[in-house]
Amino acid sequence: MSFESTPDRTGPIDPTRSQQVARGILVLLLVLLGLFTLQDFLISLAWAAVFAIAIWPLFRRAKRRWPPGKHNLLMPLVFTSAVALIFVVPLLLIGIEAAREAQGVLVWVDHARQSGVPVPPALEHLPVGSEAATNWWRQHLTDPGDANTLFRQLKPARSVAMTRQLGSQVAHRVTLFAFTIITLFFLFREGEDVTAQMLVASRRAFGERGERIGRQMIASVHGTVDGLVLVGLGEGVILGGAYAIAGAPHPTLFGVLTAVAAMIPFCAVIAVALASLLVVASGSAAFGIALFAFGMVVIFVSDHFIRPVLIGGATKLPFLWVLLGILGGVESWGLLGLFLGPAIMAALILLWREWTAPAGSKSA
Template identity: 30%
Template sequence: MAEHLKQPKTLISILFTVLIILGATVVLSPFLLAILWAGIIATAFWPLHCRIRSKLPGRPNLSAFTTTLVVALLLVGPMIGLFAFMVTDILELLTFLRTADQKGIPTPKWLVQVPVFGDLLAVTWKKYLSIPRQISGLLRDTLSQPLGLVQRTASVLVLDFFGRVATLFFALWVLFFFYRDGSALTVRMNRIGTEWLGPRWKPYVSHMPPALRAAVNGLVIVSFAEAVVLSVLFYYCGVFAPVILGTATALIAFIPMAAPALLGILGMVLILSGHGAEAIVLMSAGMLIVMVADYLVRPLLIQGGTHLPFLAVLFGVFGGVITMGIVGLIIGPVLLVLLVVFFDEASHPPQEESPALP
């Protein structure tokens, strides 16, 4: 009789737990992205927080605030600087388009010499940039439609930008509490994990922090440093909109041979426009930067913390970004690490204990 009563009680208990988790997820859904980013950043920079906390014993609020401030300066400060330079490039591009619309800009002679697409590029340039008022006419036709494409695109970009800024600052606010209460939270999570998963918990949780740090260091920090160095190189080589193109080169570097192809295109444009020396510097130095960053530093950082083949890292990055957005850049490789741990666990089942000898 007791066994018959126990099964419905267990089912009700599980259902009650699931309802609590689902309800909490619904309530926290507007903030989940910021909380997730705060958790990733807190894990990646936890060794730094431990060092700061050791310098400020008995002052958890001050140590947590100091670590959060340092992380903000290391991550947010350079991002704001890079964004400011990108705005400068955008303003320069808008000035170029305004001049083309008001006065017209003659088609460069070298444009026709571009292999394969030279004639098409020259015709397109002459149609929209050489003849005054063509750009404004195109925009007028687009904006005359209900909710024109430009209006929709601008609205989406503005809302997305302010939404990401709000998420960033909320993540930094949550980060302070993660650093302040992180030790107690870790102890509680380990108790819950051990209670629910038993001996399986330790292998999974022990692989999470190194994988997150490797993903942050190998994907985010290396890409950012690569974008900065390439932007400086493009600027001194006279490339138009150097920060935008430098950042784009760093972002597409995850795709094999995409960054070298873009460097080759920019070098060809410089050569055709009469800047052969700058083209040689750009292609040689750019190739060296890309090869060192993408084929040496990044794989070493990622594989050193995740023990994943680089191809699996690429699958994790692209699959994560496609399914989860920008946060999937980090979560994708980490999930593949957990999958590898699962396969290791499945291929090495626990051995049955031998009967004790009499």
């Protein structure tokens, strides 16, 4: 028996309609199988793509200044490590601070079980609800017996179960973050080839319009990073300094929380209000009110003047659609929606403008 290939005497055969349909079904099936296989890592892939798009201009400038060597490993490794440290260092600081606070809470609970806890003077300075809070404290924490009853109601077994569940969630998030960083390294390393392949694929599938939509979405990601991340960090630095001046507890930690909350429009109000209430509760009502007023001014200027220019200016996207994209994206996709939402809105607005443009005019 011979396994040699026989010569093709029929010549090239054009695919029939049924073959084209079968080929399309096969491609769709393979894509669905690939998505099903990677379903637990799709978020990591999306985050890696967002990071790569956001940092790519800086990465290209660095490559032009320091051309890569033979293996092209050093520059991707440096940028990937920098991105990892941006997230790891603050989380470590927060974890260390939380561990210290947890130790203090355990000491406080042990002291409360033995001697009770007297009413703190700060409750008397609350602008609202001072009397009710003071009465509740006297009924539940002043007497050691009442304090023990309250702490027994916390159900330690449930707390242990919640701690285990939290630990498993943290381990899962750490795994996804590690996969994101690994993917980001390969995107930096093979970014030019991946970009060229994506352009070719978009032209073949959608023509010139597909390339325009892709560029519009990439510009939206750049604008969103500038408008959300950079502005949020700026708000955190400014308000962190204000917290320190006003005498708020843990001003650095509150500054970090404010920076994270400020990446979502109007959410920084919660952090500012909490810090202001703590300042008022400590007996400095004037400083607390001044801190809240200053924080509202900073948030108003950032959300109504700076962000619309940075986000909408990159894609000519109206602020209303920027806001809807951000809030709707967060509602649908979580934190990843901060970047996906405006990118989707930018693509839709581009399609709308092209569809409604007068005949013969060119799209912007």
